[in-house]
Amino acid sequence: MIQAHCNIVPPDILYEIIKQGKTAEEKEKAIRTLEISESLRTQRTVLTRIHDLRAPKVLEKRRIIYDANHAEDIFSLPGTPRRSETDSQDTGDGDVDNCFINTGRVYDFFKKVFKRNSIDDDGMLLQSSVHFGTDFDNAVWTGSQMVYGDGSNVIFRKGSLTSLTVTAHELTHGVTGSEANLVYRGQPGALNEHMSDVFAIMCDQWASKETTESSDWLIGRNILLGSGNGLRSLKDPGTAHPSDKQVSHMKDYHTGMRIHYSSGIPNKAFYVTCAEIGGFSWEKAGKIWYVTLRDRLREYSKFQDAADITFEVAGALYGKDSDEQMAVHTGWESVGIDAKLLSARAVNLDTKTRILD
Ligand SMILES: [Zn+2]
Numbered sequence: 001m002i003q004a005h006c007n008i009v010p011p012d013i014l015y016e017i018i019k020q021g022k023t024a025e026e027k028e029k030a031i032r033t034l035e036i037s038e039s040l041r042t043q044r045t046v047l048t049r050i051h052d053l054r055a056p057k058v059l060e061k062r063r064i065i066y067d068a069n070h071a072e073d074i075f076s077l078p079g080t081p082r083r084s085e086t087d088s089q090d091t092g093d094g095d096v097d098n099c100f101i102n103t104g105r106v107y108d109f110f111k112k113v114f115k116r117n118s119i120d121d122d123g124m125l126l127q128s129s130v131h132f133g134t135d136f137d138n139a140v141w142t143g144s145q146m147v148y149g150d151g152s153n154v155i156f157r158k159g160s161l162t163s164l165t166v167t168a169h170e171l172t173h174g175v176t177g178s179e180a181n182l183v184y185r186g187q188p189g190a191l192n193e194h195m196s197d198v199f200a201i202m203c204d205q206w207a208s209k210e211t212t213e214s215s216d217w218l219i220g221r222n223i224l225l226g227s228g229n230g231l232r233s234l235k236d237p238g239t240a241h242p243s244d245k246q247v248s249h250m251k252d253y254h255t256g257m258r259i260h261y262s263s264g265i266p267n268k269a270f271y272v273t274c275a276e277i278g279g280f281s282w283e284k285a286g287k288i289w290y291v292t293l294r295d296r297l298r299e300y301s302k303f304q305d306a307a308d309i310t311f312e313v314a315g316a317l318y319g320k321d322s323d324e325q326m327a328v329h330t331g332w333e334s335v336g337i338d339a340k341l342l343s344a345r346a347v348n349l350d351t352k353t354r355i356l357d
Helices: 011-020 024-040 045-054 094-114 164-178 186-208 264-277 285-296 303-318 323-333
Strands: 063-067 080-084 126-130 139-141 146-148
Touching (some): 080 094, 094 126, 094 146, 094 164, 094 285, 139 164, 186 285, 264 303, 264 323
Parallel strands (some): 063 126
Antiparallel strands (some): 063 080
């Protein structure tokens, strides 16, 4: 089985730079990043599974950060071990240390808030390689490990790709891969992207104790050089940077739309839900979205499924017609989707609800 492999920098942005980049250097960096990102997509999840079968099960977080030593092919991964759980001293290498700290924050977020033990909920070893390639402008979850470039300082700031929202976004692709496993195209692909943005921003807010009101709701904050505040905004999709083409309403959606554009629709629905509930996003809205991702969504789920399921899960967790359930309805309504109880339409998703205790 090949798992969805996401790059934090979607190809769309790189295509835009190739088309409209101001300098030859900028265009060359974007072309190179596209080529290498493509080669990283070839790793297979089955290798991870075999590796995990050999590894003893553990209940604590386990991180290993490697230095890829600027190698550019997957066969040289993971590289030289630089820092792990038993060697927690700062190395003095900013990318190694940031990656170690932020990978730990993502593990702690899922463990403390959702009682989830690593990506597979079974203590999976979190392996990351930094310093991949030369001036590589991307961060990638390959299906078995994280890979980070340094950033070229032409498109992305050097060292910015190990920042928390980037790490959390990519590792959540691993979580989605081991749960709903949403296929990486069409509306299911947009939901896959959406889940990574949702858990990334919640992890960021949780780490900084930010509320719905105080957060800027930006993924990839300050990592782009030049104009723009970040890669994506859940609060105002389509406004994060000058080439941001995310949409935030079904009236602007069309079949075949790129998934990093259409993911703005469920992203906005999540933001509005959080704004309606208020306070910390992860406490209620996060719980609803987590149960939905873990237990209810399937490979080919679409936006209407996500709306109906979150609405139903909110009712199960907080009560029928509760403020929380109404907030979910308002969230989806704001993007042009009418969330209904699943019993109101004839579907059989063969699902079981395991409500969080
Ligand atoms: Zn992604």
